[in-house]
Amino acid sequence: xxxxxxxxxxxxxxxxxxxxxxxxxxxxxxxxxxxxxxxxxxxxxxxxxxxxxxxxxxxxxxxxxxxxxxxxxxxxxxxxxxxxxxxxxxxxxxxxxxxxxxxxxxxxxxxxxxxxxxxxxxxxxxxxxxxxxxxxxxxxxxxxxxxxxxxxxxxxxxxxxxxxxxxxxxxxxxxxxxxxxxxxxxxxxxxxxxxxxxxxxxxxxxxxxxxxxxxxxxxxxxxxxxxxxxxxxxxxxxxxxxxxxx
Numbered sequence: 001x002x003x004x005x006x007x008x009x010x011x012x013x014x015x016x017x018x019x020x021x022x023x024x025x026x027x028x029x030x031x032x033x034x035x036x037x038x039x040x041x042x043x044x045x046x047x048x049x050x051x052x053x054x055x056x057x058x059x060x061x062x063x064x065x066x067x068x069x070x071x072x073x074x075x076x077x078x079x080x081x082x083x084x085x086x087x088x089x090x091x092x093x094x095x096x097x098x099x100x101x102x103x104x105x106x107x108x109x110x111x112x113x114x115x116x117x118x119x120x121x122x123x124x125x126x127x128x129x130x131x132x133x134x135x136x137x138x139x140x141x142x143x144x145x146x147x148x149x150x151x152x153x154x155x156x157x158x159x160x161x162x163x164x165x166x167x168x169x170x171x172x173x174x175x176x177x178x179x180x181x182x183x184x185x186x187x188x189x190x191x192x193x194x195x196x197x198x199x200x201x202x203x204x205x206x207x208x209x210x211x212x213x214x215x216x217x218x219x220x221x222x223x224x225x226x227x228x229x230x231x232x233x234x235x236x237x238x239x240x241x242x243x244x245x246x
Contacts, residue, residue, distance in 0.1 A: 020220055023200070030194035042191045044183035047169060049131045054082070054089050061111030063091055069113060070104055072097035082108055085178045086124055090114070092177050103176045116175040122159030126171035129180045134163035141175075147204040150184045150192060 040046060060082075067074045078094040078101065089108035094101060106113045117125070119139055127133075140160040145152050151160065155174040158181060162170040167185040174181050196205040200213040 020216065020223055023197075023216055024220070026194070026197040030198040033190065033194050037187060037191070042185075042187045044167075044169060044185050044188065047131050047167070047183060047185070049129055051084050051129065052087065054084055058089060058109060060089070060108050061091075061106075063093060066091060066093065066104065066106045066111050066113065067095060069111070070095070070097075070102070072100075072102055074102075083177070083179050085117075086121065086128065090178060092179070105176060105178050116157070117159065117173060117178050119159065121178075122173040122175070123161055125173050125178070125180065126159075126161035126163075130163065130169070130171060132165075134165040137162045137164045142172075148196075150189060151182055152204075153206075154181045 063077075063080050067077070074095040074097055076096040078096060079092075080094075081092045083090050083092050091104070091106045091108045093104040093106065095104070096102070104113055105116065119141070123136060123139060127136075138160075139162070141157060142151065142160055143157045145154075145156065150170070151158065151172045154172065155177055157175045159173045159175060160170050161173060162168070167187070169183060169185045171180055172182040172184070173179070192205065196202065199205065199208050199210070200216060201207040201210050202212075
């Protein structure tokens with residue numbers, strides 16, 4: 001006995017639904033979490049403490065003099081920034097020499113080039129930027145990170161300073177730039193996992209143009225269209241019309 005078109009449409013829709021069901025579930029759970037969670041809490045904005053501004057009456061050394069004392073002759077200046085490190089002004093300078101990029105951290109008053117941030121300084125910088133007075137849990141020095149690490153696409157090396165706090169917050173301090181780069185707490189980690197499931201980028205987590213997501217999006221659209229087609233083909237009006245034709 002020949003199968004009807006309705007049978008094949010229903011069968012195709014059913015198997016496509018099973019195939020996509022798990023991913024649709026993650027998309028829905030992720031959407032619920034994204035829409036019901038305060039983005040400021042995910043970013044840890046409520047945990048940031050405002051750092052006092054530097055006085056405008058300070059005497060600053062010339063950045064050009066600092067670059068002249070650099071170990072490599074600067075061809076181009078990429079950026080110069082005045083930053084506050086433990087209530088003292090420093091220049092964070094990025095420059096290019098012979099096609100390579102170099103970084104300098106120098107005292108903005110004396111012009112003396114200093115070494116990268118130490119472990120003790122990183123802990124103090126992290127504590128100074130964090131609301132409250134939590135006790136120190138751990139400190140880790142990072143030179144490399146994977147695409148799944150919560151501190152990715154950020155300046156390295158860096159110090160990861162974790163406090164004993166209900167949010168399990170880790171503060172990442174760049175050792176070469178001397179400033180806080182990221183706050184990461186438990187809500188951010190949940191967000192990051194669900195974002196990975198949402199984008200279906202299981203390598204870097206942030207690429208929304210990957211072919212797996214594109215494929216599932218197209219198949220998802222076809223599943224929805226097959227559902228509409230199934231509804232139309234099984235409607236009473238359609239069945240009555242078919243009976244009249246017979």
